Amino acid sequence: MSARHRFTIAAVPADGVGTEVVDATRTALAELARRGPEPFEITWREFDWGSHYYAEHGRMMPEDGLDRLRDMDAIFFGAVGWPTVPDHVSLWGLRLAICQGFDQWANIRPVRFLPGVRSPLRGTQGAQDRALDWVVIRENSEGEYAGLGGRNLSARGPGHEVAVQSALFTEAGCERIVRYAFDLARTRQRPKVTGVTKSNAQQYGMVLWDEVFDRVAEEYPDVEAERVLVDAMAARFVLQPESLSVVVASNLHADILSDLGSALAGSLGVAASANLNPERRFPSMFEPVHGSAPDIAGQGVANPIGAFGSAALMLDHLGLRAAAAALEAAIAETTGAGALTPDIGGTATTDEVTKALVDRL
Ligand code: ATP
Ligand code: MG
DSSP states (O other): OOGGGEEEEEEEEESTHHHHHHHHHHHHHHHHHHHSSSOOEEEEEEOOOSHHHHHHHSSSSOTTHHHHHTTOSEEEEEEOOOTTSOHHHHIIIIIHHHHHHTTOOEEEEEEEOOTTOOOTTTTSTTTTTOOOEEEEEEEOSSEEEEEEEESOOOSSOTTOOOOEEEEEOOHHHHHHHHHHHHHHHHTSSSOEEEEEEOTTTOOSHHHHHHHHHHHHHHTOTTSEEEEEEHHHHHHHHHHOGGGOSEEEEOHHHHHHHHHHHHHHHTOGGGOEEEEEOTTOSSOOEEEESSOOOTTTTTTTOOOOHHHHHHHHHHHHHTTOHHHHHHHHHHHHHHHHTTOOOGGGTOOOOHHHHHHHHHHTO
């Protein structure tokens, strides 16, 4: 096997169902490597970080955590968050630390209908019999999650606290993500980009974003471009899903819209994502969109489909196009054959869905 087909991947399962879906994914990838359309070899390095690590060490990952990940070909992440650690601590201490530390500025979240998965949109006018197929692109390095602001700014005592939460938008940051969206749109059946902001109410950063969007759009006359306000966009997702192809938005807006998108596709459990450092200076990270789901963790019923889809994005990123396509096809055949976890209307366990997928590779 050539070095081009050998990879070292970090597994960071972290919390709750994260560990269950990462296990399932490793099983699926091992079979795909063995029986799939192109040979490849993954050496996994497992990192036991997360909320249990926090309980012992008072931090979500070791101080030199990023250094340990730096030479990996990719990072496969489970989910972060557990009731014993404040959400903002666990998120910033691990997932956002990796995203920001490795400048993974493009978060790619494909949303599509899977065969056999019920969607709240299916059967509604407009979405009927249509193959919903979007990619939500989320700016992943600045915006509302730049961590700017502070508390206790008021000197007037209890009951008068003031908190400021600022958003950071740079022209370069807006431009690279918008350009990414237009480049991606060119590769799609429907070359269209919808830019989303709230520039009527937020007059600095979001107006800058809109201006950059319009300027970049002019360079892509072959790609249809439109701008929509985020509130109207939420309604569009539900009422005119067929009008969208690539959607690009800020860190916060795209986070919310992509959760809405995955719910429309059937469940948070089926949504895949990639956090890319497109320059490939640092490793990129692949993870299901869902969180640690404490309500179902440990029961063996977590939906692994979102993690499988994220693995397909990872294979594609590693240049294993045929293997990625084979995995995608097996995912669709698995759901189409009715191997479904409870969140999408079935009774199958995580292991049963994994086995059903492996049988179809
Ligand atoms: P986060 O803050 O990390 O995004 P969250 O609060 O949005 O997490 P999730 O952990 O994503 O919450 O869970 C939201 C709901 O979706 C829960 O009811 C959970 O059970 C369900 N869910 C999430 N992931 C899965 C999955 N893989 N399979 C089945 N159900 C899931
Ligand atoms: Mg969430």
